[in-house]
Amino acid sequence: MKNILIVGLPFFPHKYNYVVDSYKKNNVNIKVLLNKKKTDPINTEQSIFVYAGTNIFMRVFSYFKVLMMFKPKNIDCYDYSILSVFYVLLARALNINVRFWLIGWELTGDKQNINNESYKSIILVSIKKKLTRLAVRFSNKIYAKEKHHLVSLAEISPKLLNKVVSIYNAVPVQEYVKPRGKKNKKDFIYANAVIEKRNVIELIESFNELKEKGKSFNASIYGFNSISNEVYAPRGVSYSEKALDVYEKLNISDVVSAHGFVSNIREIMKKHRFFVLPADIILANYALLESMSLGLVPVVYPGDGFEEIITDGVNGIVVKNNNLTAALELALSLTEEEYNKLSYEAYCQIKNNFSLDEWAKKITLDLV
Numbered sequence: 001m002k003n004i005l006i007v008g009l010p011f012f013p014h015k016y017n018y019v020v021d022s023y024k025k026n027n028v029n030i031k032v033l034l035n036k037k038k039t040d041p042i043n044t045e046q047s048i049f050v051y052a053g054t055n056i057f058m059r060v061f062s063y064f065k066v067l068m069m070f071k072p073k074n075i076d077c078y079d080y081s082i083l084s085v086f087y088v089l090l091a092r093a094l095n096i097n098v099r100f101w102l103i104g105w106e107l108t109g110d111k112q113n114i115n116n117e118s119y120k121s122i123i124l125v126s127i128k129k130k131l132t133r134l135a136v137r138f139s140n141k142i143y144a145k146e147k148h149h150l151v152s153l154a155e156i157s158p159k160l161l162n163k164v165v166s167i168y169n170a171v172p173v174q175e176y177v178k179p180r181g182k183k184n185k186k187d188f189i190y191a192n193a194v195i196e197k198r199n200v201i202e203l204i205e206s207f208n209e210l211k212e213k214g215k216s217f218n219a220s221i222y223g224f225n226s227i228s229n230e231v232y233a234p235r236g237v238s239y240s241e242k243a244l245d246v247y248e249k250l251n252i253s254d255v256v257s258a259h260g261f262v263s264n265i266r267e268i269m270k271k272h273r274f275f276v277l278p279a280d281i282i283l284a285n286y287a288l289l290e291s292m293s294l295g296l297v298p299v300v301y302p303g304d305g306f307e308e309i310i311t312d313g314v315n316g317i318v319v320k321n322n323n324l325t326a327a328l329e330l331a332l333s334l335t336e337e338e339y340n341k342l343s344y345e346a347y348c349q350i351k352n353n354f355s356l357d358e359w360a361k362k363i364t365l366d367l368v
Helices: 016-025 056-070 084-093 119-138 147-156 158-163 200-212 237-250 265-269 286-293 324-333 336-353 356-362
Strands: 003-009 029-034 049-051 074-078 097-101 141-144 164-166 186-191 219-222 256-259 272-277 297-300
Touching: 003 016, 003 056, 003 084, 016 029, 016 356, 029 056, 049 056, 056 084, 074 084, 084 097, 084 119, 097 119, 119 147, 119 158, 141 147, 141 158, 147 158, 147 164, 158 164, 186 200, 186 265, 186 286, 186 324, 200 219, 200 237, 200 324, 219 265, 237 256, 265 272, 265 286, 272 286, 286 297, 286 336, 297 324, 297 336
Parallel strands: 003 029, 003 074, 029 049, 074 097, 097 141, 141 164, 186 219, 186 272, 219 256, 272 297
Antiparallel strands: none
């Protein structure tokens, strides 16, 4: 039986259950070295987890220990940690097949997720960028989930593209459930980390414009880690606080509710009609895919890769001329028949092109 060790994760939200289930479905033995303390139970078989804690020395020790005991032939390194290059180099020295999963903008030194603007934080981001660029050079395969990853890798060295596996996110898809009208459902939901590149402040201001115009609607925003953060590692806390401050100053709590991270977001999505993602990157946001698989109609910015998922007026609404308010008004004006058609097409797009079944096969192709 093939086996694999996952390293680098500081948290284990629901979406990573898809990864675990996919490996198990393909008869791959799995362990997860989790960079956190063992606190609240995770809704996954506990025997697969090794808790490395938050201390850097304990993480290094735990990595050595699990390598010796589990003896993995493959390692999936998710690039959340400054230790990523250490994980990669030690594994390669032991002749382990390393697959490096890029997360976001770490190849460019993006600072949107740091939690303060201190000189120390900025230096750490710069160091992380250099270490990530080193790690990709030594990895056997590079898993790129976003189009800008390919651009960054080509700038580092065109030869790196020979190691790239372009793989978008995927979600499980169940049978389609036809919408039953607006009754007992809210209109809009945003359910992602509240970070700068997702333009949440613009969304809040657009909701305020709808209210000032006298539009009848209700909405929910999930992902303020400055409210609660039981699922994800802290990221972009300063922007989250700034966005929440705008929300409170505009006094729109009567039509828009604000929440932190929650573990049952899929069930919450089912209580809404539209999924809003005014982000710079659209392809392939987990929450967006999951919402569409449930039949929610997406309202998105024309961000990176949007055309791979959304066709305006066919399976969703694409914001035009940077006018998010107008797109939200268009959504509210849809007839039930128009909404149902968009909903079904959104579902079909995920079922046909972003289903977990095909994705599960792809992530096991280059295991040894």
